[in-house]
Amino acid sequence: MIEAILLARIQFAANITFHILFPTITIALGWLLFYFRIKYHQTRQKRWTEAYHFWVKVFALSFALGVVSGITMSFQFGTNWPGFMESVGNIAGPLLAYEVLTAFFLEATFLGIMLFGAQRVSPKIHSLATLLVAVSTTLSAFWIMVLNAWMQTPAGFEMINGKAIATSWWDIIFNPSMHYRLIHMLMASALTAAFLMIGISAYRWRKGDRSNGVKAALSTGIVLAAIMAPAQILSGDLLGLNTLKHQPQKIAAMEGVWETQKGAPFLIFAIPNEEEQKNDFAIGIPKLASLILTHDLDGEIKGLSSFEKAPPMTPVFWSFRIMLATGMLMLLTAGLGVFYWFKRQQNLPDWLCQLFVWMSFSGWVGTVSGWYVSEIGRQPYLVDGVLLTADAVSTTPASMVSLSLAFYLLTYPLLVFAYISTLFFLAKKAINPSPRPNKPLTEEPAHA
Amino acid sequence: MPNEVFDQHWLPVVFMILMGIALLLYVCLDGFDLGIGILMRRGNDEEKDQMLATIAPFWDANETWLVLGIGLLLVAFPIAHGIILGELYLPIAIMLIGLILRGVAFDFRVKVHAKYKALWNRLFYTGSLVSSLAQGYMLGMFIMGFDVNLVTFLFSSVIAVCFCAAYCFIGASWLIIKASGDLHKRAIGWARVTMRLTALGIVIISLITPLASSRIYDKWFSMPELILLIPIPLLTAATFLGLEIFFRQFHLVSERYHNVPFIGAIIIMVMSFHGLAYSFYPYIVPEQLTIWEAASSIDSLKIIFIGTVIVLPTIFAYTIFAHRVFSGKISDISYEIEKPPEET
Numbered sequence: 001m002i003e004a005i006l007l008a009r010i011q012f013a014a015n016i017t018f019h020i021l022f023p024t025i026t027i028a029l030g031w032l033l034f035y036f037r038i039k040y041h042q043t044r045q046k047r048w049t050e051a052y053h054f055w056v057k058v059f060a061l062s063f064a065l066g067v068v069s070g071i072t073m074s075f076q077f078g079t080n081w082p083g084f085m086e087s088v089g090n091i092a093g094p095l096l097a098y099e100v101l102t103a104f105f106l107e108a109t110f111l112g113i114m115l116f117g118a119q120r121v122s123p124k125i126h127s128l129a130t131l132l133v134a135v136s137t138t139l140s141a142f143w144i145m146v147l148n149a150w151m152q153t154p155a156g157f158e159m160i161n162g163k164a165i166a167t168s169w170w171d172i173i174f175n176p177s178m179h180y181r182l183i184h185m186l187m188a189s190a191l192t193a194a195f196l197m198i199g200i201s202a203y204r205w206r207k208g209d210r211s212n213g214v215k216a217a218l219s220t221g222i223v224l225a226a227i228m229a230p231a232q233i234l235s236g237d238l239l240g241l242n243t244l245k246h247q248p249q250k251i252a253a254m255e256g257v258w259e260t261q262k263g264a265p266f267l268i269f270a271i272p273n274e275e276e277q278k279n280d281f282a283i284g285i286p287k288l289a290s291l292i293l294t295h296d297l298d299g300e301i302k303g304l305s306s307f308e309k310a311p312p313m314t315p316v317f318w319s320f321r322i323m324l325a326t327g328m329l330m331l332l333t334a335g336l337g338v339f340y341w342f343k344r345q346q347n348l349p350d351w352l353c354q355l356f357v358w359m360s361f362s363g364w365v366g367t368v369s370g371w372y373v374s375e376i377g378r379q380p381y382l383v384d385g386v387l388l389t390a391d392a393v394s395t396t397p398a399s400m401v402s403l404s405l406a407f408y409l410l411t412y413p414l415l416v417f418a419y420i421s422t423l424f425f426l427a428k429k430a431i432n433p434s435p436r437p438n439k440p441l442t443e444e445p446a447h448a
Numbered sequence: 449m450p451n452e453v454f455d456q457h458w459l460p461v462v463f464m465i466l467m468g469i470a471l472l473l474y475v476c477l478d479g480f481d482l483g484i485g486i487l488m489r490r491g492n493d494e495e496k497d498q499m500l501a502t503i504a505p506f507w508d509a510n511e512t513w514l515v516l517g518i519g520l521l522l523v524a525f526p527i528a529h530g531i532i533l534g535e536l537y538l539p540i541a542i543m544l545i546g547l548i549l550r551g552v553a554f555d556f557r558v559k560v561h562a563k564y565k566a567l568w569n570r571l572f573y574t575g576s577l578v579s580s581l582a583q584g585y586m587l588g589m590f591i592m593g594f595d596v597n598l599v600t601f602l603f604s605s606v607i608a609v610c611f612c613a614a615y616c617f618i619g620a621s622w623l624i625i626k627a628s629g630d631l632h633k634r635a636i637g638w639a640r641v642t643m644r645l646t647a648l649g650i651v652i653i654s655l656i657t658p659l660a661s662s663r664i665y666d667k668w669f670s671m672p673e674l675i676l677l678i679p680i681p682l683l684t685a686a687t688f689l690g691l692e693i694f695f696r697q698f699h700l701v702s703e704r705y706h707n708v709p710f711i712g713a714i715i716i717m718v719m720s721f722h723g724l725a726y727s728f729y730p731y732i733v734p735e736q737l738t739i740w741e742a743a744s745s746i747d748s749l750k751i752i753f754i755g756t757v758i759v760l761p762t763i764f765a766y767t768i769f770a771h772r773v774f775s776g777k778i779s780d781i782s783y784e785i786e787k788p789p790e791e792t
Contacts, residue, residue, distance in 0.1 A: 040785070049785055056783050061555045067508060068551035072544045074515050075533060078522050079540070082530035085522060090748040093523030097752045100512070100519045101759040108512045109763075109770050112505030118785040120773050126785070166747065394530070396537055404541035411545060415552060422559050 005393045007401045008080045011408065013375075015072055017368055018412045022066030024367045027141050027186065028193035029059050030134035032220065033114075037130045039216075041123060050213025051220070054430050055197070058423060060115055065419060067108070072408075080401075081382070083392030088164040088383055091157055091172055095147045103140035107133050138186070145185055149178040151383045152374070153246045164386065176246055180239040181374075187232040188370065190224060191330060192363025197221035198337065199360025200427050202353040209431040215346070222341050225334035233327055237292070243377075244293050247384060250377035252304040253316035255289045256282065259303040264289040268321075272313040277305045309388075311379040319372035326366035333359050361420070459753060460743040463524035464732070466756060467517055472721045474513035476618065476714055481507045483619020485550055485576025486612060487638055488569065495631045496569055500554070501781045502626035505774050507554065509767065511547070524749060528732040528742040535594040536586050543582035550575030577612065584611025591657055591724075593734040603656060610649020617642040618717070621709035628777045639709055640695050647688050650720055654681065657727055661735065664727045677726070684719040687712050 033056055040048035077096075078085065085092065113121060113129040121129070156171025157164045166172060198221035201214050244251045252258075256267040258277050265284030273280045290299040304310050333355060340348050382389040481503045488496050503510075522529045533540060549571045557568035588604025589596070620642060623635035658665040668677060691712045694701070701708075730738045743749065 037785075052785065053783060057559060060783075061559060063508075064551050064555040067511065068548040071511065071515055071547060074518050074522070075540055075544060078526070078529040078533045079537060082526075082534075085526035085529065089523065089526045090745050093526070093744055094748055094751045094755075097519060097523045098755055100516050101755055101763070104512045104515055105509060105763045106766070108509035109766050111508055112770055113773055115783055116505045116781045117770075117773050118783070123785075163745070165745065166751075169751070394534065396534055400537050400541075404538070407541060407545050411548060415548075418552075418556060418560075422556060425561055426559055 004395070004398055004401070005390055007398055007405065008393050008396075009389070011401060011405045012076055012080050014405065014408055014412065015069065015076055017371075018408075018416070019066065019069035019073055020367060020371060021364055021416070022062045022069065023137070023141065024189045024192045024363060025062045025196060026059060026066055027137045027189040029055065029062065029196075030130075030137045032193060032197070032224075033059060034127070034130045034134045035220070036216070037127050041127060045212070047212030047216040050211060051216040054213060054426070055217065056115065057426055058196075058200075060111075061419065061422065063107075063111060065415065079396060080394055081392045082394050084382060084387065087162060087387045087392065088154075088157075091150065091164050091166055092147055095143055095150070095172075099140055099143035103136045103143065106136035107140065110136070141185060141189070142182060145182040146173050146175075146178055148374075149181040150175050152181070152378060153177040153242075154383055154386055159386070177239070177242050180235065180242045184232070184235050184239050184370075187228055187235055188363065188367045190228045191232060192367055194221045194224040194228060195330065195333075195359050195363050196361065198225060198333075198356050199358075200423060202348075202356030203360075203424060204427050204431055205348065206350065206353045206357070207428070207431050213430075219341060222334065222337040225330065226338045229327070229331040229334045233331065236327070240293065247378070248302050249304060249307040249310045250316065250373075251293065252302055252307070253311050253313045253377055254320040254373060255293075255301060256313065256317050257289070257301050257303045258305050258313075260300065260306050261303065262290065262300045263287045263298045264301045266292065267317075270317065272317055274312060274314065309380055311377050316373055316377045319369040319376065322369040323366055323373060326362055326369065329359070330362060330366070333362075456740045457743075457746055459746055459749040460524070460739040462753065463520060463743070463749060464729070464739045466760075467520040467524065468721070468725055470513050470517035470520060472718065474510070474517055475721070476717050477510035477513060478507070479615045479618045479717070480622040480710075481510055481619070482550070482576045482580045483612075483615035483617065483642075484623065485572055485619075486580060486616050487619050487623075487635075488576075489573045490634070490638070491631065495634075498627060498631055498780075499623065500557075500572075502623060502778050504554070504781055505770065507551075509770070511551070523752060524744055525732055525739065525742040526744060528737055531733050531737065532590070532594075536589060539582045539586050539589070543579045543586070546575045546577070546579030546582060548575070550579060580612045580615050581608045584608035587611060590734065591653065592660060593736075603652075606652060607649060610645055610652065613642045613645030614649060614713075614717070617646045618710070618713045621713045624709055625706050626776075626778050636695065636698055640692075643688065643691060643695075643713075646716065650684065650716070653720075654723070657724075661727075663735070667727060680719050680723050680726075684716055687715045687719075 033052060036048050036052040036055070039045075040052065110129040110132040114126070114133050117129065118126045150172055153176040154164075155175040156168040156173075157166050159165075197217050201218040201221065204211075204214050205218065240251070240254075255264060256270045256272055256279055257264050258272075258279065263286070265282075265286045266288035267279070267282050267284040270282035270284070271280040272278075287297045290301060291297055293299065293301060304313055336352055337356070340346075340352055378384055380388055380390065382392050484499050484503055488499050491499055518529075521532070553568045553572035553575060557565050557572060560568060585604045585608040588607035589600065591607075592600040592603060617639060620635045620639035624632060624639060627635055658668055667673065691709060694708055694712075728734055730740070732739045732742050
């Protein structure tokens, strides 16, 4: 049984990790494209169409990867976790159904018009299609975050014969952690898209591309990153306080606290020992964790050992630190970007451009590690306090799960590799383009 | 208790119908995408671009019908979702890998370095073929009640091949509407060949299904059902015959009627689906589980139903809008916002 549950979890984690990489780009990139589109509409400056045309390609590619991995998810809900739908399907079902109905069709249909329809509809309709794509990707994030937040802090239901029955849809949708999680995720998406935009543009910049399109994208990315990086740290802090209230065991794992203590230090480095329920080695800043979480130097933090059902500490502890470090690095990079771009009049030193390029996919690191904190920190529950992950797992033979897992593990890294190299290839191709590039003059439309 | 069936709640029936519509739309709409993916191997480089241009604005939305169909199965009939997807675990995994390859190849092939384009074209073809075969195989296994042995495997494999042919038939019919020039002419030839294979598949399913299940045999071959049902096979046969005659006279037909093969293909799909649905109703897992036994609580079905009634017509409306935007022949598509400047 342990083996089956581990396999099911690895498979689901592999899929969902691969999936989140792409929506986290498209949610915010959709709005950025709408911004470029509107800017062009207002100013008629070519740089906005240049930026639009480059980033719409990135959007289309990311969207396709998000769609195909999302389809896989719709099957895996049932194949890996049949107990989930059996137990809380009355609540999860409608939320998922509303996501498909209100978001998926809208985004997929208007994406076609947004990508290929510009010459077939009026500019107004095309802008509207672009807006609808942005709205629907965000709407999709809304529904899935409602469901996820409900799994973290379930509300508005009662259990009858082992099945959750909805008592208040208002309480289910606006459950205690929904606002914090939705905002944290949307901002994560904004940061991911901003750093991708900065990174790819900096790559072109280093290759000598000083076109107005690159400048437009760079300055948009830098401004967005500079606003979002500090705001995200604040939203993370608020989410942390919310988690302390509703899921204190997760906080204990994040902070590396085994025994309940007053004035807990913020551990910078530690090696948690799950067997002996203590840290083998730890360096920390005294009292800082208590100060952040309770706003009191001697505030009490409950230790992980005092919970009967507790998550494993090591993965939560380290994922949290990776997320924090990424956030701090983003803040620093955004600050440097603002300084050199605006104070030094676009006089970017090469080391900063290099840093920008390295940070291209920092949003992925932050988003994925953040999700690991949230999801592993909820274990051993699938729905906090309601349904254990072990009780939801399927009885599919381990051999079949392993075989399909092997397929996925072979495909996903190759696709991520192809995706990243294609982005840089597109960037290289876009440098100093001739007025009408890459358009093989095949069929000339016959003029009447 | 003879009245029990009539006392059953109507909502599971509605959701069965909705799920059926979603899956039927998936088979018809993504059917032409997948069919064109399989046929793509037969086109030259220029034709490959042209073929994909005819489906580029639609494929994403078309594929979403599968998500809705499976989503409705998941939320309205969770137990059936678990059983069916558990029984079909491997073919589903294979189909998903195929759909992943097909979906990403669509975008990669036009964005990567030219030297890799052929590779992504091949992946697009492979992905389309593998997903279509897997879907046909799953239909066969569903009809056979998931009983895996040599006979059912052979049956399902034959269905898989015919299913691909049916997709190619819809795909070729789509190309007859959307493509021009040589490609248009070649599509007529493809449509004629694959139409016959499709007919063969339908005949095999119609013969084997009543033989495999005495319940289904009784449902069809008893009075007065037989009289009421006879229009289904008759209309299907008439459509095939009509299309055969249409193709023989194609050189006389004006462009206005280029959509006839596609409409015919849709009629055939609808009729076949209808026949299957009648055969298996009220079972959602053949001979094991009825739709009422598998349904979620009526309260949560109500919540979804309200949303569906409001949203589904909206989806239909903007889907039609999108098809009108891209109506007519499509030879070349691009992301460009502005029309290219006129050459002087």
